[in-house]
Amino acid sequence: MTDQGAAKDDKTPRTARGERTRRALLSAAAAEFGEKGFHDGSISGITRRAGCALGSFYTYFDTKDDIFRALVNDMSGQVRDYVSPRIAQARDGIDAERIGLLSFLEFARTHKEIYRIIDESEFVDAAAYRAHYENTASRMAARLTSAAARGDVRPDVEEVHAWAIMGMNVFLGLRYGVWDDSRPAEEVAAIANALIERGIGAQGR
Template identity: 55%
Template sequence: MDDLATQADRKPRTERGRKTLRKLLDAAAVEFADHGFHEASISGITRRAGVALGTFYTYYDSKDAIFRALVRDMSEAVGTAARDAIEPDMGPLAVERAALQAFLEFAAEHKEVYRIIDEAEFVDPVSYRAHYERIGDRIEQRLKAGASTDGLRADLGEPEAWAVMGMNVFLGLRYAIWAQDGDPDPATVAKIANRLLREGIAGSKPD
């Protein structure tokens, strides 16, 4: 049985178990953010979570296993933040604006997400790639849905979705992780990015 199947079998079936799992993941986020993967320890995670060392092994086999679970958990949290910000009656450009603003606010509140996801490139490249593929897929689906309502071009696909994702990731790095006094707030940054999507950057029509 592979690792993912093994972890799925350990999914808690009680509310108490789900709360314990949540404590472990939240503690792991702080431990990995503070120390990096290689210096972080299982004992550090359990100490932060306030649980016994043996409890850890009820849910995870190793530090690698909880790191992979944490990357996926963070990826899902990013997606949830965007989905929760989208209203059913929004047009496609308004959807992208709301999703970006929600991501910027999420990243500002959970700055550890950048360090952990970036470290996954070297610790667990499969999880790293899967994280961005999930986000790219979500954006592509939104763009195609926007095209079906005549709000966006009909030929939008994966390249455009990854271009939007790249813009969003680096705006988050600059205005959430590297935020400075006097920076525009998330709503303003999202508005500026949305104008770029709507109007492009050309100052005049090409010849």
């Protein structure tokens, strides 16, 4: 492919206005797919929700699959960007996991559509689905490794522990973020964190 062809295929917004339009389309896609699912959701439904002309959609995305894939990546990034700064304020490695779950519960309660979208991605775009969880687990594993180096958690923590904690968080988010958000998120996070502390907390804590 020539440089000219590559430039033609590049749909990255080049202006602030273009970025706002693309963001509006992704937000509309979250609402469309969150409400109707991937198969019943439509490009016309997305553009109506976004208040954009149909041509604007094709300026930034090629197909419905294309925007769905971008949406999965975008929502994964939104979770990361919401949770990471809050974790940075943790007292130690154990507290970081409490804050991580608490922040995720808060995010899930205001973005309930994330579960339907991520779950459907397993069948619409398996690579994006896998990347979402692998990237999340990788960040958690790195966090646990750093905590072990500081003596906050057991020295033998590894990838398995990261996936186990992530799995717990995913289902707690579903139960107490999406299905029923009446129980205080701080209480749920504290109960789960007690399990983590007893399981991987450093001896003598």
